[in-house]
Amino acid sequence: MAEALVIRNISRRFGGLRAVQDVSFAVNEGETVALIGPNGAGKTTSFNLITGYYRPDAGSVLAFGREIVGLRPHDICAHGLARTFQVARPFGKMTVLANVMTGAFLRDRNLDVARAQARAAIEFVGLTAKEHTPARDLTTIDQRRLELARALATKPRLLLLDEVMAGLNPSEIDQAVALIGKLSQRGLTIVIVEHVMRAIMAVARHIVVLDHGQKIAEGNPKDVVANPDVIRAYLGTGYVHPAGAGENAC
Amino acid sequence: MRGLVSRGGFWVAVLAVAALALPLFVSSSFTFDICIRVLLFAFVGVAWNLMGGYAKQLSLGHAAYFGLGAYTSTILLIRFGVSPWIGMLAGGVVAMLASLPIGALCFRLRGPYFAIATIATAQVLMLLFLKFRDFAWGAEGTTMPNLGDAPLMMQFEGKAPYYYVVLALLAIGLIITYRIERSWMGYYLVAVGEDEDAAEAIGVDALRIKRNIYLISAFLTALAGTFYVQYIYFIDPNTAFSFNVSVEAALVSIVGGIGTLWGPVVGTVLLEATSALLQSWLGGGHGGVQLTVYSLILIAVILCRPAGLIGLATDIYARVVRSGPPPAKEVPLDG
Numbered sequence: 001m002a003e004a005l006v007i008r009n010i011s012r013r014f015g016g017l018r019a020v021q022d023v024s025f026a027v028n029e030g031e032t033v034a035l036i037g038p039n040g041a042g043k044t045t046s047f048n049l050i051t052g053y054y055r056p057d058a059g060s061v062l063a064f065g066r067e068i069v070g071l072r073p074h075d076i077c078a079h080g081l082a083r084t085f086q087v088a089r090p091f092g093k094m095t096v097l098a099n100v101m102t103g104a105f106l107r108d109r110n111l112d113v114a115r116a117q118a119r120a121a122i123e124f125v126g127l128t129a130k131e132h133t134p135a136r137d138l139t140t141i142d143q144r145r146l147e148l149a150r151a152l153a154t155k156p157r158l159l160l161l162d163e164v165m166a167g168l169n170p171s172e173i174d175q176a177v178a179l180i181g182k183l184s185q186r187g188l189t190i191v192i193v194e195h196v197m198r199a200i201m202a203v204a205r206h207i208v209v210l211d212h213g214q215k216i217a218e219g220n221p222k223d224v225v226a227n228p229d230v231i232r233a234y235l236g237t238g239y240v241h242p243a244g245a246g247e248n249a250c
Numbered sequence: 251m252r253g254l255v256s257r258g259g260f261w262v263a264v265l266a267v268a269a270l271a272l273p274l275f276v277s278s279s280f281t282f283d284i285c286i287r288v289l290l291f292a293f294v295g296v297a298w299n300l301m302g303g304y305a306k307q308l309s310l311g312h313a314a315y316f317g318l319g320a321y322t323s324t325i326l327l328i329r330f331g332v333s334p335w336i337g338m339l340a341g342g343v344v345a346m347l348a349s350l351p352i353g354a355l356c357f358r359l360r361g362p363y364f365a366i367a368t369i370a371t372a373q374v375l376m377l378l379f380l381k382f383r384d385f386a387w388g389a390e391g392t393t394m395p396n397l398g399d400a401p402l403m404m405q406f407e408g409k410a411p412y413y414y415v416v417l418a419l420l421a422i423g424l425i426i427t428y429r430i431e432r433s434w435m436g437y438y439l440v441a442v443g444e445d446e447d448a449a450e451a452i453g454v455d456a457l458r459i460k461r462n463i464y465l466i467s468a469f470l471t472a473l474a475g476t477f478y479v480q481y482i483y484f485i486d487p488n489t490a491f492s493f494n495v496s497v498e499a500a501l502v503s504i505v506g507g508i509g510t511l512w513g514p515v516v517g518t519v520l521l522e523a524t525s526a527l528l529q530s531w532l533g534g535g536h537g538g539v540q541l542t543v544y545s546l547i548l549i550a551v552i553l554c555r556p557a558g559l560i561g562l563a564t565d566i567y568a569r570v571v572r573s574g575p576p577p578a579k580e581v582p583l584d585g
Binding site: 052072111 | 450
């Protein structure tokens with residue numbers, strides 16, 4: 001299977017802090033990979049390095065066979081990588097529809113085409129009823145849905161989701177898991193940063209574990225949650241799988 | 251929705267007819283002068299609003315382009331005998347060229363730092379023209395050669411022709427704004443104004459869109475500069491690069507309604523009318539009183555209506571006339 005994303009030895013430091021150190025991993029096309037680890041492990045920094053918001057001090061990022069280190073974020077998006085932010089960043093004074101249309105303009109500048117594509121993405125995330133609501137009036141959760149719709153409107157091949165489930169209740173998590181499953185079925189490659197272990201076990205086929213900016217483990221979900229290093233660094237010694245009712249070990 | 255659009259079109263038509271017919275009813279040259287200034291600054295406001303309003307790049311240096319437009323056409327006229335109509339377009343092109351390096355420098359900065367950097371560019375240009383003695387008359391400036399009634403050289407008997415020229419400029423500015431607002435570019439501008447990083451994440455080239463709108467904004471502002479010096483028959487660096495021009499351009503949009511089609515027009519009419527009335531009531535004797543009152547009104551508007559007066563107008567319209575909910579937000583705030 002072809003590789004959608006290959007990350008080789010990327011590093012980034014902020015002053016004395018080594019936020020990401022020599023991290024490598026690969027994501028196959030159509031696969032869903034989870035990036036987990038305690039707060040400050042370098043997950044969001046890795047996202048920012050991949051999507052062009054920070055430039056790595058060293059290392060390379062290949063996306064669909066092309067080196068994307070040094071490209072600006074909008075180029076990377078045009079290359080087929082779309083992301084969401086940990087704290088949703090909607091265009092507050094625009095309506096839901098206008099927000100998502102702005103994403104759709106990347107592939108088609110025609111207003112009617114963009115509107116139709118935006119409506120499809122809005123329907124997919126279940127926001128149709130709030131199409132004309134200004135984004136700033138949405139609840140936090142709806143803002144995340146909006147951000148997902150906006151990212152989808154750019155027609156990505158690879159989707160990077162930064163903690164889309166934080167703060168959701170169990171039934172909302174189920175909905176989100178179902179949504180991600182549907183996206184994956186459509187053939188989308190997904191990289192997800194998440195703390196909700198139940199969701200990760202449900203969606204991810206491969207897990208990469210970061211701690212203090214370094215990769216400490218990688219593998220299929222079952223092996224990773226049994227790995228003693230991962231339990232010590234992140235899950236906590238109380239974590240039991242798969243009975244794991246422990247929603248969130250963090 | 252269609253009903254709303256045609257209703258909007260109806261009011262625009264009424265306004266256009268009123269504006270075209272106005273010179274038939276105005277005879278005093280003082281009133282004419284006020285009307286011309288209102289239209290001119292509404293036009294400068296419209297040009298500023300494209301960048302400052304939609305993309306929220308708060309420039310306080312648009313005098314740079316106003317001055318470049320004014321000097322380009324004047325130099326072409328006096329040194330080479332070129333008609334200001336051509337000089338006007340040339341000035342626009344010069345302003346566009348100047349906006350590229352200025353933008354490259356200033357767009358690295360965000361928010362208030364951007365505004366401060368743009369102030370500096372206008373001031374530097376003013377100083378340059380103060381020193382260019384043999385090339386551009388230095389600090390004394392120069393008067394335009396009086397050619398009598400020469401429409402081809404943008405000189406007219408009486409004020410009505412000037413009124414129509416500036417009315418046409420304003421119409422062009424509004425049409426350009428309208429077209430941009432209702433295209434992908436309008437959405438991109440608002441997106442960049444709201445959150446540049448988030449816009450980049452969905453494929454918006456923020457630097458490029460800012461550069462492009464700056465080009466358009468600079469071009470239009472330069473046209474106003476040419477018109478202004480042709481109208482007052484005089485140019486010097488303090489007039490052409492006046493900080494007041496920069497402030498006025500921003501102020502009329504902010505007071506009227508930033509990032510809206512009609513905001514700068516509403517803002518200019520109110521501010522200029524207030525200023526003229528205050529001047530005639532309070533202007534004699536106690537210097538500064540009218541400025542104090544003017545400032546108090548400004549403060550009140552900004553405190554009570556930070557979104558601008560145009561919002562107030564649509565709210566009242568919705569409540570009194572239609573007694574329903576406020577009308578749908580203008581594109582590109584909605585699909």
